[in-house]
Amino acid sequence: xxxxxxxxxxxxxxxxxxxxxxxxxxxxxxxxxxxxxxxxxxxxxxxxxxxxxxxxxxxxxxxxxxxxxxxxxxxxxxxxxxxxxxxxxxxxxxxxxxxxxxxxxxxxxxxxxxxxxxxxxxxxxxxxxxxxxxxxxxxxxxxxxxxxxxxxxxxxxxxxxxxxxxxxxxxxxxxxxxxxxxxxxxxxxxxxxxxxxxxxxxxxxxxxxxxxxxxxxxxxxxxxxxxxxxxxxxxxxxxxxxxxxxxxxxxxxxxxxxxxxxxxxxxxxxxxxxxxxxxxxxxxxxxxxxxxxxxxxxxxxxxxxxxxxxxxxxxxxxxxxxxxxxxxxxxxxxxxxxxxxxxxxxxxxxxxxxx
Amino acid sequence: xxxxxxxxxxxxxxxxxxxxxxxxxxxxxxxxxxxxxxxxxxxxxxxxxxxxxxxxxxxxxxxxxxxxxxxxxxxxxxxxxxxxxxxxxxxxxxxxxxxxxxxxxxxxxxxxxxxxxxxxxxxxxxxxxxxxxxxxxxxxxxxxxxxxxxxxxxxxxxxxxxxxxxxxxxxxxxxxxxxxxxxxxxxxxxxxxxxxxxxxxxxxxxxxxxxxxxxxxxxxxxxxxxxxxxxxxxxxxxxxx
Amino acid sequence: xxxxxxxxxxxxxxxxxxxxxxxxxxxxxxxxxxxxxxxxxxxxxxxxxxxxxxxxxxxxxxxxxxxxxxxxxxxxxxxxxxx
Numbered sequence: 282x283x284x285x286x287x288x289x290x291x292x293x294x295x296x297x298x299x300x301x302x303x304x305x306x307x308x309x310x311x312x313x314x315x316x317x318x319x320x321x322x323x324x325x326x327x328x329x330x331x332x333x334x335x336x337x338x339x340x341x342x343x344x345x346x347x348x349x350x351x352x353x354x355x356x357x358x359x360x361x362x363x364x365x366x367x368x369x370x371x372x373x374x375x376x377x378x379x380x381x382x383x384x385x386x387x388x389x390x391x392x393x394x395x396x397x398x399x400x401x402x403x404x405x406x407x408x409x410x411x412x413x414x415x416x417x418x419x420x421x422x423x424x425x426x427x428x429x430x431x432x433x434x435x436x437x438x439x440x441x442x443x444x445x446x447x448x449x450x451x452x453x454x455x456x457x458x459x460x461x462x463x464x465x466x467x468x469x470x471x472x473x474x475x476x477x478x479x480x481x482x483x484x485x486x487x488x489x490x491x492x493x494x495x496x497x498x499x500x501x502x503x504x505x506x507x508x509x510x511x512x513x514x515x516x517x518x519x520x521x522x523x524x525x526x527x528x529x530x531x532x533x534x535x536x537x538x539x540x541x542x543x544x545x546x547x548x549x550x551x552x553x554x555x556x557x558x559x560x561x562x563x564x565x566x567x568x569x570x571x572x573x574x575x576x577x578x579x580x581x582x583x584x585x586x587x588x589x590x591x592x593x594x595x596x597x598x599x600x601x602x603x604x605x606x607x608x609x610x611x612x613x614x615x616x617x618x619x620x621x622x623x624x625x626x627x628x629x630x631x632x633x634x635x636x
Numbered sequence: 637x638x639x640x641x642x643x644x645x646x647x648x649x650x651x652x653x654x655x656x657x658x659x660x661x662x663x664x665x666x667x668x669x670x671x672x673x674x675x676x677x678x679x680x681x682x683x684x685x686x687x688x689x690x691x692x693x694x695x696x697x698x699x700x701x702x703x704x705x706x707x708x709x710x711x712x713x714x715x716x717x718x719x720x721x722x723x724x725x726x727x728x729x730x731x732x733x734x735x736x737x738x739x740x741x742x743x744x745x746x747x748x749x750x751x752x753x754x755x756x757x758x759x760x761x762x763x764x765x766x767x768x769x770x771x772x773x774x775x776x777x778x779x780x781x782x783x784x785x786x787x788x789x790x791x792x793x794x795x796x797x798x799x800x801x802x803x804x805x806x807x808x809x810x811x812x813x814x815x816x817x818x819x820x821x822x823x824x825x826x827x828x829x830x831x832x833x834x835x836x837x838x839x840x841x842x843x844x845x846x847x848x849x850x851x852x853x854x855x856x857x858x859x860x861x862x863x864x865x866x867x868x869x870x871x872x873x874x875x876x877x
Numbered sequence: 878x879x880x881x882x883x884x885x886x887x888x889x890x891x892x893x894x895x896x897x898x899x900x901x902x903x904x905x906x907x908x909x910x911x912x913x914x915x916x917x918x919x920x921x922x923x924x925x926x927x928x929x930x931x932x933x934x935x936x937x938x939x940x941x942x943x944x945x946x947x948x949x950x951x952x953x954x955x956x957x958x959x960x
Contacts, residue, residue, distance in 0.1 A: 344927065370663040370671075377659045381868045381877040382703050383652075383686050386659070387679060391910075393662050394675035398907055401668055405891045414893060439868055439877075471890075478911070489877075497875050605663065613666025615791070616727050619784025620667075620895035626783065627896065669892060669903040676906050776898060 298458050302476040305461030309469060312338050321346065335536055340466035343409040351535055354528070355465050356410050357426070358537065360417045363403035364428035366396045367421075368602050372436040373445055381439055388485050389442060395482070399475045406467040422607055430588060431518050433596030440493055440500075440507035446486015448508070448515040448553070454483060455549045456519065464536035487556065494561050501561075508557070509565045517583040519546040525585075550580045638813040640753055641695040642715065645705070646850060647744075648688030649716035651763075652706055653858070654737060655681035656865055657724055666727050673773060677734065680766040687759045707869035711859045712852040719802040721849075721858040728788070728795035731777045735831070736799060738770035740806045743823040747815040756814055775831045782835025793837050800840040805847040878908060879916035886918055897921075 315337075321330040327346045334341060341347055374393050380386035404414045420426040431449055436442065457479075460472040493504035520526055520542040532538035540548075550569075557564050566581045590596065658678035665671035689702040700708075719737060724730045745767050748760025781792035809818035832839050848854065869877075878889045889908050894900035900919040908914065 367663075367668065374662045377662055378656065378864050379868050381707075381872070381875075383682065383689075383706055385877055386655075387682050387686070390659055390662065390675055390679055390682065394672055394679070395910070397663075397668055397671045397675070398910060401672075401892060401907055402890060404668075408891070492876060496877075497872060499872060500875055609664045609666075612664075613670075613727070615785070615787050616666035616670075616781070617895070619788030620780050620899065621784075622788075623780040623784045624896035667893075669894065669899075669907065672910075673902065673906045676910070773902060776902065780895075780899075 298454055299477070299480045301458045302461050302473055302480075305458070305469070306473050308338075308462060309340070309466075309473070312340060315339075335464050338464075338536075340469060341464055342466045350531070351537075352410050354532060354535070354537060355468065356407055356412050356417075358532075359403055359407040359410075359468055359471075360412075360420065360426055361428060363400045363407060363417065364421045364426060365432065366400035366403060368428040368432045368606060370396045370400075371602055371605055372432055372434070372598075373442055375436045376439060376442050379439070380442075385489070392446075392482055392485065395478055399478070402471040402474055406465075406471040409467045418610070422603070422610060424594070424603070427592065429518060430591040430596060431514050432602060433591050433598045434510070434514050435598050437510075438503050438507060440490065440503040441511070443486045443489030443493060443504065444507035444511040446482055446484075447490055447556070448486075448511050449518070450479060450483040450486060451552065452515045452518045452549050454479060455545050455552070459539050459545075462536075462539065468537075487560075490560055490562065504560070505562050508562050512565050513583040513587075516546055516550070516580075517585070517588040519543075519549065521585055521588070522582070547577055550578050554578055638810050639695075640756065640814060641692055643813050643815075644688045644692035644695060644756065646715040646717075648685050648692055648705070649714050650720050650737075650741075651681045651685035651688060653714070653716045653720040653861065654734075655679075655685055656861060657720065657722075658730075658734075660724055661730065674730075677766075677770050677773065680763075680770065684759065684763045684766070687762075691755050691759070703869070707866045711854050711862050714852060714854065714858060714862070715850055716854075716858075717802070717805050717849045718846055718855050719799065719806065721855055721861060722799065722802065723857055725795065725798075726791060727777075728781055728791040729798065731774050731781065732792070732795035732799040734770060735774035735778050736803045736806075736828070738767050738774055739824050739827040739831075740803070740820060742767040742771050742827075743820045744815060744817070747820065751814045753814055771827070778831055778837070779835040782832070782837040789836065792835065796832065796837055797840050801844045801846055804842075804845040805849060808847065808850065878904075878914040878918075880914055882915060886916065889913070891922065894919075 321327055328348065331341070331345075331347055331351075334345070341351075370393050373389060373396075377386060377389050377393065380389050404417060407417060408414055417426065421428065431452075436445070454476065457472055457476055461469055461476055463469045463472065490504050490508075493500040495501075523529065523541045523543045526542050529538065529541060533541075553564065554569065569578055569580050571577075572579045591599070594600075655678045658674050658681065661671070661674045661678075663671065665674055685706075686702050689705045693700040693702065693705055719733060722729070722733060724733075742764060745760040745764035748756050749764055751757050751760065778792065778796075781788040783789070803824075807817045807821045807824070810816055811818075829839065846855075879886045892900065892903050892907055894903045897919060900921075901917060904917050904919050909917070
């Protein structure tokens with residue numbers, strides 16, 4: 282996950298995110314069912330036609346006319362999202378071999394596998410915009426496209442797997458649920474699928490932390506340490522503060538995004554406070570307190586200078602994550618070439634038989 | 637004399653160590669789709685391992701559950717075949733290992749599905765469908781790598797040559813076991829011959845036949861694998877996870 | 878993908894594969910991790926000829942006046958079952 286480009290959950294934070302996904306799906310069907318307009322007439326202004334579709338809360342589909350900037354914004358956003366899923370496999374994958382029980386090992390394998398699947402759904406959605414997955418992967422590998430900075434932090438203990446599930450996936454879901462209502466059809470549909478599948482990810486993380494915090498003193502300390510390290514980077518996942526977020530307004534107008542970074546961050550904080558209490562663990566913010574007037578929690582902002590540094594490539598694991606991805610890609614080249622060569626040989630044989 | 641306990645332990649250890657190795661591929665596969673496929677196969681193996689080890693623990697009656705068996709035994713107490721503990725190597729080695737393993741597991745689980753022990757029969761019935769898929773998947777890749785490019789052919793043949801000796805251990809006769817492994821050999825040979833020939837690969841001549849896994853005498857690799865797998869569990873004796 | 882017996886195949890998504898055999902396997906692994914299907918078809922994207930939205934009116938509007946193709950067009954007298 283990177284930042285902010287989506288549209289809104291209708292009801293309050295914490296309360297049934299999965300319900301919001303289902304509501305988004307229903308809204309998608311409803312929009313499809315409403316008497317829709319056809320394509321633009323020959324003399325119709327295309328910009329006006331596009332605006333009309335967006336205004337009517339209809340989905341833009343792959344072969345529709347769209348402004349070039351809309352296409353570019355979507356490609357960038359969907360690709361970064363896809364890259365994040367793929368790179369995001371690494372920090373958690375780091376604990377598959379050492380998972381402390383066979384049940385946890387199975388759950389973690391399935392979860393990391395889901396992330397690969399989500400990356401593929403998203404690359405497929407991006408491809409509908411006229412860019413190939415190979416091109417996007419190349420942009421990731423040469424550093425021209427980013428992935429969520431959160432994955433540049435290390436997973437030092439087993440509790441980090443829990444913290445990633447609870448906080449990182451939690452923040453991602455707050456970001457993603459509104460995306461289920463994005464104006465671009467393939468992205469909205471991919472996000473609905475992703476959100477539904479991800480509903481178990483956050484719960485498994487929370488369950489890991491709950492078990493640890495109710496286990497031995499060493500386990501509880503491990504859980505607290507993980508939360509201490511992951512809390513602020515998770516807050517930073519929502520991107521820079523609104524005042525410093527230049528692209529937001531246009532994305533909002535296009536209904537790619539429907540909430541600001543700060544709104545989503547606040548929603549996330551409000552969700553987490555009570556969940557931390559149930560865990561019996563402390564969020565590492567001495568200034569965290571309920572504000573009756575705002576009906577929200579006041580909290581300490583994450584260190585945005587640190588975020589900028591991580592985005593620039595200077596996080597603890599940036600180099601390691603990229604190196605890992607490049608190595609997998611490079612070492613797999615001969616396998617991909619073999620599969621292509623085999624397919625070509627078969628096709629040739631078939632042609633000969635037919636001739 | 638191999639009773640159901642030893643037998644379940646062997647099969648469970650095979651599946652567990654295979655799952656551990658396949659899991660190492662996560663985020664490293666040659667293609668993203670293959671990452672998902674390998675994780676699926678790892679999950680199948682892990683699922684079978686859990687059923688088998690749980691049952692082994694019950695048969696033993698000493699209060700050991702799947703985790704006690706997986707995490708609190710040393711390498712000398714593991715009963716898996718050497719084949720599964722070999723390092724992953726390149727993708728060709730991994731496919732050779734998976735191909736031979738599934739060509740053995742498929743007839744094994746199929747026979748198990750018909751055995752007198754109801755629990756083992758149920759596990760066999762479930763696992764044989766999964767093995768059929770593993771065999772299908774690995775066969776597809778053995779063919780593609782064998783009959784792909786010059787480089788892939790060279791690597792695949794080298795992998796077959798390297799892994800082949802470890803297949804003999806799988807079929808050591810044990811007439812007292814619920815399924816005598818020796819009876820699976822013909823099925824295995826037929827599968828292997830057909831796929832290798834389509835893949836333009838040569839089946840190595842019989843020669844060196846390393847073994848010992850079933851008696852707890854392993855390669856040097858297993859101890860490292862277990863050290864990594866067990867480190868966290870053992871660092872917190874008695875803890876729940 | 879056919880989700881269950883009795884339902885028709887519907888499009889679930891796209892993927893990459895060097896050939897049809899692998900495409901089918903990849904589809905199984907990617908799109909049925911949660912038992913979403915009982916049958917899968919794969920079609921190379923190059924084999925799909927798409928209508929353009931620009932042609933939508935010409936392509937799809939003629940069907941709009943053929944309401945008699947829909948069962949709701951017909952009045953069913955009271956008391957008639959199994960129709």
